[in-house]
Amino acid sequence: MKIEFTKMSAGGNDFIVIDRREGNTVEVTPAFLREACRRKFSIGADGVLLLENSTSEDVRLRIFNPDGSEAEMCGNGACCTALYITLNPIHPIERQCITINTKAGTLEAEVRDENRVKLKMTTPKDIKFDLKAELGGTEYALYFLNTGVPHTIIFVEDLRNTPVDEWGRKIRYLRDFSPDGTNVDFVKVKSDEALDLRVYERGVEKETFSCGTGAVAAAIVAAKTGKVKKSPVSVYPHGGLPLRVHFRLLRGEITDTYLESEVRVSYRGETEWQD
Missing domain, CATH: 3.10.310.10 (Diaminopimelate Epimerase; Chain A, domain 1)
Incomplete structure (x- = not known):
């Protein structure tokens, strides 16, 4: 199975971004996460960001760690998500802020100066x-x-x-x-x-x-x-x-807590995977 992805980084964290908003049915299994995030032998990353459609926000973000566990939230990962859907919209985003649904709650992000993102955090x-x-x-x-x-x-x-x-x-x-x-x-x-x-x-x-x-x-x-x-x-x-x-x-x-991070798109690619 071929899996298309985008490699992104924010503030020094790097991620494999997989977009499932338009019918992509790829399953992110623990075995795939361990292999894909392994540096030097595979793509290599701090984690995988899975983007899905949301009924209430612009995008649903699921964050997976290299050990296969799912995290509630990731600040730099959310910043990458905001820039990604700005560059790859599937419908017009008319608001200045992008809304992101996570397990920790709804986040709001504003893309500034092409590659800087300011993210409104949840209340500590x-x-x-x-x-x-x-x-x-x-x-x-x-x-x-x-x-x-x-x-x-x-x-x-x-x-x-x-x-x-x-x-x-x-x-x-x-x-x-x-x-x-x-x-x-x-x-x-x-x-x-x-x-x-x-x-x-x-x-x-x-x-x-x-x-x-x-x-x-x-x-x-x-x-x-x-x-x-x-x-x-x-x-x-x-x-x-x-x-x-x-x-x-x-x-x-x-x-009123915000995180501001520099976000970069490294490259796009595809990888072969069979569980």
Whole structure:
């Protein structure tokens, strides 16, 4: 079976985009996901974005991890989706904002300057700032929140030498975050309006170059704890492109959260697959 796809990236995350809006019946199986996302031996990606018709929004977005699991949301993946359907509409989109249906709720995105997308995020929830864990002989504060998917923020001084995979795996499986687990974000404050970021992503189960929901989570926690002073916050992923997080902070509460990311179409192709 031939599967047509588009390879895209946003902020340093890369995705395989499969469009099922016009009768494409391709099934995305766990075996296909593991093989297609495998780098050097296949297409290679941080995940697969499956685009489907929606009765209420412009598009329905389903996000799949390389391990075969389905994620609730992906910030950079949603940014890719917005640019993709702008370039490949199946019906006229008359509104300025594109609406995207996800398992985490409806997102709104605006495509700017051809390859920049500003995405309105869901309201952060499940906030817990009273957790701690010992890592490498030092006790760290853990800041947990859900920005569409669960994230745990840990502020560190020596980000370059932080063992992201080792510590991330340990935190990801803590009982406090069961049964779904958590993404783990290691953050260094760069200035009162900028952060450096490294991310251990569940579903990928290792460090990735970037993470949109992680950048948003890091900026929100930094703002609520007084580590950054104003919006927008520039977030610099370890291996990706800078992201910008916009928000309003009023009496300790965060509202109107947006992720701004640079999106690129890498190439279009097709692959042969037989389960």
